Amino acid sequence: MGCKIYLPTIHLFAYSRAPKLEDLLADEKNINPDWLWEKCNSMVRTKLSYELNLKAFLQEENKEVSGELLINQKLSEQDKPEFIDIPIDKKIDSYDIENYFPISIKEENDILAEIYPLRLYESYALGLSFYPKRELENKKFTIQEIKQYNLNPHNCLFLSQENNSPFLGQTILITAKLTGKDLKKSLEWLKNHIADEYLDALFIENKNLRKPAFNRAGKLFGRPVFEYGIFRQLDSYIHVFVWLIEDKDEKIL
Template sequence: MTQENLRIKNPSVTLYAFHLRSEMTLEVVADAPHLWEKLRHIGEFFAMPDFQYFTDRMICYQNGQYDPDGELKQSTYFLELIQPAGLLSFSSGLEDNLKLGASIYPLRLHDTYAVDLTFFLQNQVVDVNQLSRFNPQGCLMPNHIQASLGQTLLLSVEPIGNEIADQDLADECVNALLQETHKPSPPLSREGRLFGNPIFEYELIPKLYAPHPNELTHILVWLGKHEEVSELVEKANLWLINLLNCRHKILFAYHQACQSNESARQIYNALEAKTQELKQLPEAPAERLKFLERLLNQTSQDTFEYARHLRNLSDQRTTIKTNTNNYAKWLEHLRDLSLKTDDLTFLEDFHEQICRHHHQQLGIDEDYLKPAHQLFSQMTATILGMVHIGEQKQQISRDQKFQFLITFIGAAVGAGAISATVIQNPPDLIHLVSQLFEFAQLPIIDLPQWLSLFPGLSNDILKVIFHLMVGGVASLVFTPLISFISRLFTRNK
């Protein structure tokens, strides 16, 4: 049986989308209003021009601009962002005399923005292929909405006079809903019963990697006459929104944790390579010190990043544990409302299988990475100590050279002073130097002409030069001896 022959009544599709509002520090994230800004343009796909103004009625908007201060001093447990109405309704006419209705119910759940956006054809009978009108150009798909924590689509239809199995009808409904997305439909993953009616879950969660929530398509198809259980449905909507919020937080946290785990492993490999470099240090002290300083800069930054990723991994594991407990609480509320014939295993399986797997896997990853963090911290401390020792040795060498220079100058001046006292009439240096130059056959340098104007001055200068030369020669002999004796006394102390 084709989609053209399948008839359904009272079809509706509800978008449950969840977007992070604030971080652990309670600071509002930069893209907090993204969900509301994205939804403002949804009305363009459904010929509802007034839909874009729904934000004007929200308490977190002032004069058309996002202003989260409007939420202050209010409980964020389940905060309705449109007050006092709670939700807004819209409508538009379609072809074939169909009337499309819409309602939007924006919320804040602690640190998360959530929305219940529903489009419906009330008391109208249509072909299954008309469900594509609920999702024109894929406007309700995750890649278009881009809610940071993810989303779920709930498709409700009432079968009429169809000789087709419930699962086959649900398959056709999903195919029709995704007709304009040009993407394959997700496979059927689970099925159950809710308030006496069959419900089917379509989803594909890869086992080998954790995709971003925006890459996941999660669809629930609920068949049956829901008017008969409308009161139960209305009560259950509160629990369902909270349960789906926990579900998407768990998947988002696991994605974030896997990202941190992958980054930490890359740093792990890089730091392992640097431990091998410590075995190949240059022999020259100066080169060794430069090498160690470069290695210290690299390992310090890498070790810090490694610790940050390890902390994120631990935080996300805690997030998964917390939301797993909350998921179980909301699931219990749904059980209290459910009928005896209901089967909620499609919700229980996520709690028992996915949540448990994610929490255990992150524990394994954390146990693997923790010992390496201690090793890399010790390696950084070791390199820091080696750099400190190298710098101290260089400083000692510089101090010794400076001390030798001071000793040499002091000894030279002192010996020169003694020489001036003992040898009051030094030999004629000019005559001596001239004879030396003649013997070596070197060109003789003439003295400046202005010195001839001051014969006494040139004589005094030559005397000073002579005594400094004597002091310098004496200093070369005695300075090493003085330094040696000084070191002996220093060691004895």
């Protein structure tokens, strides 16, 4: 029987190619520059029943100019850093944290979300997390309870390549807190009784989507981490980490 965990959270890190202006002018019908933002809207709608328009947030400073062009106008080539935050001004239930905005849609909803869009050179990146609200931070969850919260409804966090989409790939990071006593158990025990079951609780296997195979285990910042997905199996490759940390680790996430 697996032990109980605290603060089950699922994080998506997804990437897409950011089309250049000349690409859009040359073949506008064959590429969707807003593909990643539209996928984010869909995931928030599926999980939280909330109609988010992420592109509207990215265009907040200037309704006539895209987030990409705003960046290019503000920074000359020699001044561009390694990555640039896409400007976001408008926030929902903001916690005064720069560059990303948490979303709390309904008080009775036990699940919250945080969204973090970025521009990385010629690509876009999206960070999206679903996690229990603050009042549930100290609640112990069983695997069955995690299934009931359905943090990944209809496998919505697992994106796939579509015709003419600029999708570059993604990684799923699944995290949970354990007591120090439980963390002292062997990696094999933690894999078999927590990581595997935790992944099963968040993954709905079907004919089009197979659960990623276990790859390897190790430590990250001294805490157990388990990697799933084997890169050589490209036809079904899904990259997932399950990372288990101690319940007293406040700054590690």
